[in-house]
Amino acid sequence: MTGSTEQQPARRSDATRATILDAARARFAADGYEKATIRAIARDAEIDPSMVMRYYGNKAGLFAAAVSIDPRLPALSFDQREEIGRTLVRHFLALWEENGELTALLRVGATDPEVAERTQSVLQDQLIPLARRVGPEPEQAPVRAALCASTVLGLALTRYVLRFPASVALGREEIVEWLGPTIQRYLTAPTP
Incomplete structure (x- = not known):
């Protein structure tokens, strides 16, 4: 009998969390991070703030x-090294x-330790x-991955957050041609 009464509050708690997250996702998507408020999200979820x-x-x-961060890198196939x-x-x-949420995530992650940790x-x-899978020296994987992340996040910052005109003006394939060889070198070149 005790187990079933303990499970009811846990189920209600899980349902409340899910309702809050659904409302938050919708509100962040509609208003962006800056304009979304706890009060509006609570109102949408029909609960107290x-x-x-x-x-x-x-x-x-x-x-x-609320924001999902899954770049699905393990699912990528690399037919040609x-x-x-x-x-x-x-x-x-x-x-x-x-995913417009990623731009907001970059903004928030720059100032909030919890988001940065995620x-x-x-x-x-x-x-x-x-990096461990494709690189020549598995022990160098953390450094190689950090260099790749700095390049990709630097592009995201200048193109989607700060909106540098020259960065925004680049076409996707131009970016691929500029950054692709750099990322390739970070991942597969011998350690300098």
Whole structure:
């Protein structure tokens, strides 16, 4: 009997969290991070704002939980070893252009440690194993992955957040041709 009464609050808690996350995703997508408020999200979820704070602490914590960061790097296939860099750049461009939440994530991650930590977990869980898989020296994978991330995130910052005119003006294939060989070298060249 005790087990079933303990499960009811847990199920309600899970349902409340799911409702908050659904409302947050919709609100962040509609208003962006800056304009979305805890009150509006709570109103959309039909709960008290204090419940949002109870489960997620603050707007940045809610955003980190609501925004999915999965670049799906393990699913990428590299048929031609000499095209790894270009394939990755094309993949990241598609991710950034299809998911406006990633731009907000970059903005928030620059100032919020919790969001930054979540972003770093992608590097740890996906980019480092990829670098280990394709690189000549597995022990160099963290350095190689960090260099790739700095290049891709630098592009994202200048193109999608700061909107540097020269960066915005570049076509996708131009970016692939500029950055692909650099990413390729970071991942596959011998250590200097």
